[in-house]
Amino acid sequence: MSTKILALDTATENCSVALLVGETIYSRSEVVPRDHTKKILPMVEAVLKEAGLKLSELDALAFGRGPGSFTGVRIGIGIAQGLAFGAELPMIGVSTLAALAQGSYRKTKSEHIACAIDARMQEVYWARMSRQNNGEWLATDKECVIPPSVLVEKTENDEVVWTKSGTGWKAYSEDLSDLSISVSEGGVELPEAQDIVVLAQFEWQKGNTVDAENASPVYLRDNVAWKKMPGRE
Template identity: 35%
Template sequence: MTQTVLLALDTSTEYCSAALVSASVDAAGQLTAEPRVWLRHEQTGAVSSTRLLPAIRELFDEAGLTLADCDAIAFGSGPGSFTGLRTATGVAQGLAFGLNLPVVPIGTLLVCAESARLRDPSTTRVLAALDARMDEIYWADYAWDHAQREWHTVQTASLDAPERLVLPDGPFTLAGNAAAAFGERLPAATAARSVDGEALPHALPLAYAALRAFHAGRTVPADRAAPDYVRDKVAQTTAERMADKAAKSAKAVHAAVQSEQSAERSPDGASGQPSSDEARP
């Protein structure tokens, strides 16, 4: 049995969520007793970046701990708000790099599944679905492995129209806010054994999932931590935007040249040559 101190961060939604957990765990990373938890979960909208570091300081002050006491730092890696994902990733990287700590990326859809199971321990199959805006849904399918005491990924995080979600092959819980966002357009809502609209990205279930991942060795060095956007092409990089603009310009120039060449051709199609009528004396 070991004592593990883990900091978990999530800013993938309109909430700034941070949890500090001190837990006794066995060799498999399973809790042997209820952990001590310090939590901040505040609706901040688009300003999570200004609230996250102060929230972290408050947690350590309350716990009487310092960053040096941490064994690992976990963050919600996505999908979710692009800006929010970058905020959590950057803060986790910065803190972990300075202390040479491992980083534990945890998918936000997996956090929804973990949240649903924490709220109802009988939950063993979860279709996690979050409103992705732009009339689409982020979704993934998870099954609880009793032997391993861990989630098994049946379907990795995907992006689809609400009507295209693939239903699990057995009774399942629908976790996340997709049912509230899309209503009857989401067949999974009526097919589900239960719908848990409160099972959303949150630092506490993230911390529980991260404790198991940390003890299983599913960590990355700070410089390799990265968001999982899923919808990669919505936010183009500057280079991509410039390349796209250049390609469109080249296409426009090519079309103009083709049009000009067509106009210069004679009616019989012989480019640059007079027509038969023009050739007669």
């Protein structure tokens, strides 16, 4: 029986939705920095209609859990929780940094990705990801939020050529040009739900789901409050 997972992401300027049905992915994506709330549900309706499915017929609902824009992450998880509650679907949170890595692999086939999302406040959300034989991604650096100048000091050279991915490379190009690692161009700048849904399938197969009331964001900054859903402790 085909696995059916819906994924949505609003953690960055990009607003995207994807529906995985077996090996087929239906997707919508648009860069709309201030219109996520207007765009996301029509995108959900569009991919479900294209696939000929109802929300209640799906197996799980995946979402970009962050890091990313605080408002964007909250919008995404709030809408995802609402849909999951209504259809009684389990949820799967996927790192937006891992989604960047998957997107870069989809575009370039590079298996070593240096992900940097512009976190504002002179910082980047950072992680280096390496693709494993089974298609999953392993973070060789722990996901973090860090000033580019500090990242330059802490990052040691290795023998890997890392493909640059994310908005942080352009936003802090001068500082990050001093990194001692070898890098190449060609990655993607923004995460997409079509890559989130691919990664969500791995978590689904391992049984790594949560109930809607327990789904939570990852901000990486400690000074951000998350308004809990009813019933959350």
